[in-house]
Amino acid sequence: MSSETNFNISSLGANTFPSPINLSKTTGDKIFNFVEEHDRILADVSVESFNTCIDNKTRPACLEKAGPREKLFFDSKNTTAAIVSCGGLCPGINNVIRGLVMALHYFYGVKRILGVQYGYEGLIPENGHEFIELVPDKVKDIHEFGGTILGSSRGAQSVEKMVDSLVKNKIDLLFTIGGDGTLKGANAIGDEIEKRGLNISIIGIPKTIDNDIDLIDKSFGFETSFDVASPIIRDAHNEATGAFNGISIVKLMGRDSGFIAASTAIAMPVVNFVFVPEMDFQLEGENGFLEALKERLNQKRHAVIVVAEGAGQHLFGEDSKTYTDASGNIIHQDIGLLLKHRINAYFDAENMKCTIKYIDPSYIIRSAPANANDSLFCNRLAYHAVHGAMAGKTKFVVGRLNNKFVYLPILKVVNKRKKINMEGEFWFSVLQSTGQPFTM
Numbered sequence: 545m546s547s548e549t550n551f552n553i554s555s556l557g558a559n560t561f562p563s564p565i566n567l568s569k570t571t572g573d574k575i576f577n578f579v580e581e582h583d584r585i586l587a588d589v590s591v592e593s594f595n596t597c598i599d600n601k602t603r604p605a606c607l608e609k610a611g612p613r614e615k616l617f618f619d620s621k622n623t624t625a626a627i628v629s630c631g632g633l634c635p636g637i638n639n640v641i642r643g644l645v646m647a648l649h650y651f652y653g654v655k656r657i658l659g660v661q662y663g664y665e666g667l668i669p670e671n672g673h674e675f676i677e678l679v680p681d682k683v684k685d686i687h688e689f690g691g692t693i694l695g696s697s698r699g700a701q702s703v704e705k706m707v708d709s710l711v712k713n714k715i716d717l718l719f720t721i722g723g724d725g726t727l728k729g730a731n732a733i734g735d736e737i738e739k740r741g742l743n744i745s746i747i748g749i750p751k752t753i754d755n756d757i758d759l760i761d762k763s764f765g766f767e768t769s770f771d772v773a774s775p776i777i778r779d780a781h782n783e784a785t786g787a788f789n790g791i792s793i794v795k796l797m798g799r800d801s802g803f804i805a806a807s808t809a810i811a812m813p814v815v816n817f818v819f820v821p822e823m824d825f826q827l828e829g830e831n832g833f834l835e836a837l838k839e840r841l842n843q844k845r846h847a848v849i850v851v852a853e854g855a856g857q858h859l860f861g862e863d864s865k866t867y868t869d870a871s872g873n874i875i876h877q878d879i880g881l882l883l884k885h886r887i888n889a890y891f892d893a894e895n896m897k898c899t900i901k902y903i904d905p906s907y908i909i910r911s912a913p914a915n916a917n918d919s920l921f922c923n924r925l926a927y928h929a930v931h932g933a934m935a936g937k938t939k940f941v942v943g944r945l946n947n948k949f950v951y952l953p954i955l956k957v958v959n960k961r962k963k964i965n966m967e968g969e970f971w972f973s974v975l976q977s978t979g980q981p982f983t984m
C-alpha cells in the first residue's frame with residue numbers, strides 16, 4: 545500500500561443541494577446516518593502496518609468511506625445519467641445496471657437515465673448505436689440474466705469524441721462498468737472533462753471475472769465464476785476416475801491472474817494440480833510436472849489438472865507470435881492443448897497407458913447470471929456508486945476493502961494488475977488443497 549496518507553477523490557465542486565434521502569445525523573434514532581466527508585477506512589488493518597506508522601510517526605493510509613452524503617453537487621431533478629459496460633462479459637453486469645437505475649430513480653429522483661450500447665463504441669455517434677432510455681420497468685427483471693442488456697465491446701475510441709457526445713446529450717454522470725481497460729478509459733474521459741472545465745462525473749464499477757483489479761477485496765462476478773466452474777470440476781473428476789490412469793485437464797479463464805483457477809481448486813479439492821500465470825514451472829526434469837504427474841498416477845490412477853489460460857506461456861518458446869485483441873490485451877496460446885500433447889508424448893515414451901480428457905468451458909463461465917452473493921454485492925456497489933456520483937465525486941471507483949465499501953481514485957487501482965502472491969497464504973491454501981509440489 546502507498547505511503548500516501550489519504551487517497552482523496554477528485555470533486556467537481558461545492559455541494560449545495562440537500563439530499564432527497566431522509567437519513568439521520570444522530571446515532572440512536574434507528575435511522576442510518578449520512579456518511580461524513582471525513583469518514584475514512586483504513587487501507588491496511590495489519591498490526592505490522594500499525595506498528596510501522598507508530599515507528600515512523602506517520603498516519604496509516606486511509607480511503608474515503610462510501611455512502612450517501614447529506615449535501616449533493618447535482619440537483620437530482622435536473623440530472624442525466626448514462627451507463628456503459630465495456631470489455632469481456634462477467635456475471636452481474638445486469639445486476640449493477642439494475643441497481644444503478646433503481647437507486648438513481650427511486651432514491652434520488654433522477655428520471656433521465658441513458659443506456660449506452662456496445663461499450664465505449666456507443667458514445668461515438670458515427671457508430672450508429674442509439675442510447676436506450678432506462679427506467680425501472682425496463683430493468684426490473686434483468687438481474688435474472690447473464691451478459692449485459694447494453695452490450696459491450698473492446699477497442700480504442702476517441703476520448704474527445706466521447707466527451708463531445710456526453711456534452712451534446714447533456715449527460716452529467718457516466719457510470720462505466722468494466723475492467724482495467726474500461727477504468728483507464730474512464731480516467732482518460734475524466735481528464736478530458738477536467739481540461740474542458742465541465743461538470744460531469746465519471747464513475748467506475750470494477751468488473752472482471754479475472755479479479756485482477758488492484759487494491760480491492762474482489763471484483764463482482766468473480767465468485768460466480770468459480771461457482772459455475774465447480775460442477776465442471778466435479779464432472780472432470782468423474783471422467784478421470786472413470787479410466788485407468790485417467791487425466792482431466794480443465795482450462796479456465798485468467799489472462800494475467802490465476803484467481804479463478806486457484807479458487808476453483810480450493811473450492812473443489814479433487815483438483816490435484818493447478819497452473820496459474822503467476823507461476824514459473826517446468827514440465828521436464830526430476831522436479832518437473834510430468835514426473836510429479838507420473839507419481840500421482842502410480843499412487844491413485846487418476847488426476848485432475850486445472851490450468852488458467854495465461855499459465856505456462858513460456859512453454860511455447862520465445863519466437864511464438866503474440867496476438868492481441870482490439871483493446872491490446874494479449875491473447876494467450878492454448879496451454880490446455882499443449883499440456884495434453886506433452887503429457888501424451890511423455891507417457892507414450894514411458895510406455896505408460898493413460899486417457900486424457902481436455903475440457904475448455906471458456907465463455908460458459910463468464911456469461912452465467914450472478915450467484916446470490918455476487919447479486920447482493922452488485923447491488924451494494926451500484927448504490928454506493930450512485931451516492932458518490934450525486935455528491936459530485938469523479939474519476940473514482942467503488943469497491944470493497946477490508947469488508948467496507950470505499951471510493952478509490954481510478955488511477956490507484958489501474959497502476960498494476962492484482963496477482964496471486966506466490967508466497968501468500970492464499971496460494972499456500974492451493975498447495976495444501978491440491979498436494980502438488982511447492983515448486984515444479
Ligand SMILES: Nc1ncnc2c1ncn2[C@@H]1O[C@H](COP(=O)(O)OP(=O)(O)O)[C@@H](O)[C@H]1O
Nearest residue numbers: 631632698699700722723724725726728729871
Ligand atoms: N488506456 C486507455 N485509455 C482509453 N481507453 C482504454 C484504455 N485502455 C482500454 N481502453 C478501452 O476500454 C475498453 C475496455 O477495455 P478492455 O481491456 O477490452 O476490457 P476491460 O475493461 O474488461 O479490461 C475498450 O474500449 C478499450 O479500448
Ligand SMILES: O=P(O)(O)OC[C@H]1O[C@](O)(COP(=O)(O)O)[C@@H](O)[C@@H]1O
Nearest residue numbers: 631632723752753754797798799869
Ligand atoms: O475473447 P474475449 O471476449 O476478448 O475475452 C477473453 C478474456 O476476457 C476475460 O474473461 C476477462 O478479461 P477483461 O476483464 O479484460 O474483460 C479474460 O479472462 C479472457 O482472456
Ligand SMILES: [Mg+2]
Nearest residue numbers: 631723724725
Ligand atoms: Mg482487462
